[in-house]
Amino acid sequence: MASPLEQFVIKPLVPLNIGGYDVSFTQSSLWMAFAVIAATLLMTLSMRSKSLVPNRWQNVTEMLYEFVAGMVHEALGHEGRKYFAFVFSVFMIVLMGNMLGMIPYSFTYTSHIVVTGTLALLVFLTATAIGFIRHGLHFFTLFLPAGLPIVLAPLIIMIEVVSYLSRPISLSVRLFANMVAGHTMMKVFAGFSVMMAASSGIGLVGSVLPLMINTALFGLEILIAFIQAYVFAVLTCMYLKDAIELH
Amino acid sequence: MSQKSDELARKIRDAQERQRQMAAGGNDGSDEPGKDEKGKAFRAGTDLVAALAVGIFLGYWTDRWLDTKPWGIVFFVFVGFAAGFLNIYRSQTGQDYKVGFKPPTAPKGDTADNKTDTTD
Amino acid sequence: MDLQSAKMIGAALAVLPLFGVGLGLGMLFSSIINAIGRNPSVAGTVKGAGLLYFALIEATGLFALLIALIVLLG
Numbered sequence: 095m096a097s098p099l100e101q102f103v104i105k106p107l108v109p110l111n112i113g114g115y116d117v118s119f120t121q122s123s124l125w126m127a128f129a130v131i132a133a134t135l136l137m138t139l140s141m142r143s144k145s146l147v148p149n150r151w152q153n154v155t156e157m158l159y160e161f162v163a164g165m166v167h168e169a170l171g172h173e174g175r176k177y178f179a180f181v182f183s184v185f186m187i188v189l190m191g192n193m194l195g196m197i198p199y200s201f202t203y204t205s206h207i208v209v210t211g212t213l214a215l216l217v218f219l220t221a222t223a224i225g226f227i228r229h230g231l232h233f234f235t236l237f238l239p240a241g242l243p244i245v246l247a248p249l250i251i252m253i254e255v256v257s258y259l260s261r262p263i264s265l266s267v268r269l270f271a272n273m274v275a276g277h278t279m280m281k282v283f284a285g286f287s288v289m290m291a292a293s294s295g296i297g298l299v300g301s302v303l304p305l306m307i308n309t310a311l312f313g314l315e316i317l318i319a320f321i322q323a324y325v326f327a328v329l330t331c332m333y334l335k336d337a338i339e340l341h
Numbered sequence: 342m343s344q345k346s347d348e349l350a351r352k353i354r355d356a357q358e359r360q361r362q363m364a365a366g367g368n369d370g371s372d373e374p375g376k377d378e379k380g381k382a383f384r385a386g387t388d389l390v391a392a393l394a395v396g397i398f399l400g401y402w403t404d405r406w407l408d409t410k411p412w413g414i415v416f417f418v419f420v421g422f423a424a425g426f427l428n429i430y431r432s433q434t435g436q437d438y439k440v441g442f443k444p445p446t447a448p449k450g451d452t453a454d455n456k457t458d459t460t461d
Numbered sequence: 462m463d464l465q466s467a468k469m470i471g472a473a474l475a476v477l478p479l480f481g482v483g484l485g486l487g488m489l490f491s492s493i494i495n496a497i498g499r500n501p502s503v504a505g506t507v508k509g510a511g512l513l514y515f516a517l518i519e520a521t522g523l524f525a526l527l528i529a530l531i532v533l534l535g
Contacts, residue, residue: 147349249420256395256417257424264391264428271387389519393526401534411531418527426516433512 098281102205102274122203129190129203158186162327169331170338177334184217185327192273192319196312204322205273207266214266217330225337236340265329269322276315283308385432389425396421468533475529482522489514 106118140151148156162182166174188204195202203209225233237254238247283304290301400417404410493511497504 146346252420253423253427256392256399256420257427260388260392260395260421260424260428263394264387267391268387393523397530404534411535414530414534415527418523418530422520422523426519430512433508 098278098285101201101277101281104206121201122206122209125191125194125201125203126187126209129187129194132194133186133190165328165331169328169335173338174331174334180220181327181330181334184213184330185323188213188269188326189320189323192323193316195273195277196316196319202273202277204269205277207270210266210270211262213326214262214269217265217333218262221330221333221337224334225340228338229340233337233340236336261329261333265326269326272318272322276311276318280308280311280315283311385429388428388432389422392425392428393418393421396424472529472533475532476525478525479522482518482525485518485521486515489518 104120104122106116106120107124108119110117110119136151137155140149140155143149143152145152159182162185163178166178166181170177191202191204191209194200195204225236237251237258239250239254242250286304287301287308290297290304396417396419397414399421400414403413403417407413489511493507496507
């Protein structure tokens with residue numbers, strides 16, 4: 095019986111070593127490539143007909159587009175058009191990672207804190223850079239609320255800076271923990287099923303029960319896969335909004 | 342073609358009307374929490390811990406750097422807790438992670454909650 | 462027993478108050494849900510007060526964590 099955490103082990107497919115660093119093409123990289131290909135194919139092929147009355151695939155694409163476009167418009171208003179491509183890319187890479195991970199025998203690359211951490215850091219640095227480009231050093235007023243007594247200023251600024259620094263951590267840990275917990279739970283229930291089926295007699299009948307729970311969990315996991323991608327994209331919008339508007 | 346598009350326009354209008362009715366019927370009672378509430382519940386858990394982790398990290402390195410054991414960690418754990426609590430407070434009052442204190446603009450409750458992240 | 466293992470046992474003992482924190486949070490949230498269930502119109506007020514008491518209870522857990530960290534790292 096394999097350990098439930100064994101599914102997260104990264105296995106190199108094409109070992110590579112450049113300058114002392116291990117840059118092997120792993121199964122994680124493979125599924126990332128699959129995610130990019132799947133997203134590109136979905137976007138291009140389904141929109142090829144461009145019919146007024148959409149077919150199913152075009153409907154999916156339009157729904158995804160409008161979902162993110164609405165989210166960006168709500169947070170950033172008219173100015174958000176410039177950042178739509180960024181938010182949409184982030185949303186699609188997280189969504190594809192979560193959803194492709196639901197296919198049996200596949201690999202969920204969003205279940206690694208390295209991947210989610212890099213994504214969150216990218217979002218965080220982009221938002222900070224946009225803030226600095228648009229406002230220059232004025233950006234630091236983000237940490238100093240207006241009308242604050244000068245005595246309290248050092249403490250409040252420190253709290254605000256810590257709150258600001260906690261964003262990428264909370265963003266990445268949330269996605270990573272949800273994915274790891276969900277997939278481990280499914281593996282544990284699947285393991286129950288196999289163990290019960292291996293024993294003869296009443297265990298064989300009883301093994302249906304964990305299987306039923308696992309089926310329900312699968313539905314829940316698909317919901318979580320979507321909600322986590324949504325939360326990631328919404329928070330990206332919120333961070334961009336802070337950097338742009340500076341209230 | 343135009344007949345087809347007319348038909349489509351009519352269908353869209355009908356669907357929108359139905360959706361409005363459903364939304365109006367679904368919102369007046371105190372039924373299950375909406376999508377907003379679920380999203381919030383999924384979010385709130387990690388925020389406090391993340392800010393606390395930043396605080397502990399800063400405190401630990403301040404101690405290593407200035408050799409002020411254990412006062413750096415004592416101070417920064419409290420700062421981290423305050424920041425984490427601020428995160429939760431903001432997400433619960435619908436200000437969504439804005440850095441910088443702002444009193445809630447709308448009265449707490451449904452209006453403030455719906456304003457922020459209804460995206461569908 | 463060497464110092465490192467003694468520190469670890471001490472840190473583990475120091476976070477035992479989390480039992481009480483868990484109990485307190487459970488009671489707090491159960492009564493919040495109770496109150497909102499009985500009278501949904503006070504949801505805003507109850508949530509606001511609940512958030513404050515949540516912070517107070519959580520601060521107890523924080524003291525425990527702090528002592529554990531000092532024992533472990535100090």
